[in-house]
Amino acid sequence: MTILFLMVGLPGAGKTTRARQLAAEHGALRLTPDDWMIPLFGEAEADGKRDVLEGRMLWLALEAVKLGTNVVVDFGCWSRDERSAIRWLVEAEEAHFRLVYLPVDDETQRARIAHRWMTVPEETLPMSEADILHGQAHFEEPDATELEGRRIASPPPGWVGWREWAADRWPTFA
Template sequence: MTTLFLMVGLPGAGKTTRARQLAEEHGALRLTPDDWMIPLFGLSEPDGKRDVLEGRMLWLALEAVKLGTDVVVDYGCWSRDERSAIRWLVEAENACFRMIYLPVDDATQRARIARRRATAPEQTLPMSEADILYGRAHFEEPDEAELDRRTMDGPPHGWPTWREWAADRWPSFV
């Protein structure tokens, strides 16, 4: 069965390293916005363009899944709603959804971010102290039920379907 692997975690958790491993192990297409943001825009969040890029990547991921190609989506997906929407979209295509959550403690995260910035600045988006604190404050850690795929929330109040929610969250998805 075709599988979409969704990488979940904060910056510095090791998501991209693990995404590369999964892509190689499974012959999967790897979609990592950071690989595109610097070459295209030179920034990580230029005027909402990241959401547009992620939307097109999500559309591409679902097209690949329909064609029988495994995909690794390396977004981070901080919110449960984002993860639930992607899971629903993947399962609607009769594909397997696998969430890969990589937790990271504060000290390890900071050390990895600093090391990456020092060793590969041309491939690294700058992160300030405020960025790190913002991420930690806004990240919704997946619980055991979500990780074990025992539960999936319905769309947030006011949204009839996950597809409609996703089209609003990632404007270029549709």
């Protein structure tokens, strides 16, 4: 059965390195927004264009899953709602969903970010201390229920379903 691997973690956790390994091991299409943001826009956010790009990548990931192609989605997915929506969408296509969470401690995170900037600046988005702290403050760490894949939470109040929520979160998904 087709698998979609969802990489979850903060910058510097090793998500892209692990995503590359999973793509090679499983013959999977790897979708990493940073690989596109730098060549297209030269920055991480670019006035909301990252959400636009992620929406199309999510759409492409589901199209690939429908065709029987394994996919590695390397978005980071800091929010539980994002992860729940993607899991629901993947399982609605009768594919397997695997959450790959890579925790990272403060010291290791900063060291990896600094190393990446020094060794491959052309592939690296600048990240300030404020950016690191913002990420840490907004990241919702997966709990045991989510990591074990036992159940998908309901969409947030006001949403009919995860597909509708995802179309709002990633405007180009729909």
